[in-house]
Amino acid sequence: MARIRVDNVTLHYPIIGAGDRSVKNRLLSFATGGKITGGSGTMVVTGLDQISLDLHDEDRLGLIGHNGAGKSTLLKVLAGIYTPTAGTVEVEGRIVSTLNITLGFEHEATGFENIYLRGRLLGLTTEEIEAKMDEIVDFTELGRYLDLPVRVYSSGMLMRLAFAIMTSLESDILLMDEVIGTGDARFIHKAEARLDEFMNKAKIMVIASHSDDVIREFCNKALLLKNGAPFATGEIDEILEIYQSSEYQA
Numbered sequence: 001m002a003r004i005r006v007d008n009v010t011l012h013y014p015i016i017g018a019g020d021r022s023v024k025n026r027l028l029s030f031a032t033g034g035k036i037t038g039g040s041g042t043m044v045v046t047g048l049d050q051i052s053l054d055l056h057d058e059d060r061l062g063l064i065g066h067n068g069a070g071k072s073t074l075l076k077v078l079a080g081i082y083t084p085t086a087g088t089v090e091v092e093g094r095i096v097s098t099l100n101i102t103l104g105f106e107h108e109a110t111g112f113e114n115i116y117l118r119g120r121l122l123g124l125t126t127e128e129i130e131a132k133m134d135e136i137v138d139f140t141e142l143g144r145y146l147d148l149p150v151r152v153y154s155s156g157m158l159m160r161l162a163f164a165i166m167t168s169l170e171s172d173i174l175l176m177d178e179v180i181g182t183g184d185a186r187f188i189h190k191a192e193a194r195l196d197e198f199m200n201k202a203k204i205m206v207i208a209s210h211s212d213d214v215i216r217e218f219c220n221k222a223l224l225l226k227n228g229a230p231f232a233t234g235e236i237d238e239i240l241e242i243y244q245s246s247e248y249q250a
């Protein structure tokens, strides 16, 4: 059984050395979903403001909201990348996340070597990596490029490699932001089929997306964020409607 419990989580980003451009900051804050406070010297951006969640097996939560509403920050807190300023996060289960999917590659090492390195970094044994190797290699369709250092790969090629490795893992909890941006149309189509299979295996999923279609297709509940705070939570259709309403947009 997997579980995520988030209790009253707040996260502040202190911006040290920020100039006092309060009028500009207020305008910026108004134009996006962010919240900036503080005066000269140190500014504070509120990434998350008193978020609570309790997710169990079968939960597929869609995170919705303006640019800067806090979706990515919440994913990073769940992934353990950021520690909250206040509140607690408890996670039971193995997490795989698509955040920074292409980070952590060794640029001088070959594609093959990077499959090993990344596999080890993600907690697999050498035997486990070897068992998955053929399948990862086939999916990338990178052929002899896998013998070359990844610094010569295009961004789409690097994405193929990262995506193939990530989706070969077994996860209890899957944290996703919009991931399949790069790649040609055929690869995106092929990646979607693999992603479907990968997502079906996860017990809990949290997806941040600006696409109503993605939220409708993959989620069974939604959390609408505004300025880092929960604005509404519940059934997908109801929450998407609130998102479009003047009450939220104001």
Ligand SMILES: Nc1ncnc2c1ncn2[C@@H]1O[C@H](COP(=O)(O)OP(=O)(O)OP(=O)(O)O)[C@@H](O)[C@H]1O
Binding pocket: 013, 015, 033, 034, 035, 045, 046, 047, 065, 066, 067, 068, 069, 070, 071, 072, 073, 074, 208, 228
């Ligand atoms: N590294 C950072 N340093 C300072 N502030 C940050 C940082 N990352 C995010 N923020 C701020 O935290 C707030 C929430 O940002 P976040 O990236 O979580 O929003 P989001 O909902 O994912 O936005 P988008 O839809 O644009 O991806 C914003 O006000 C943003 O400016």
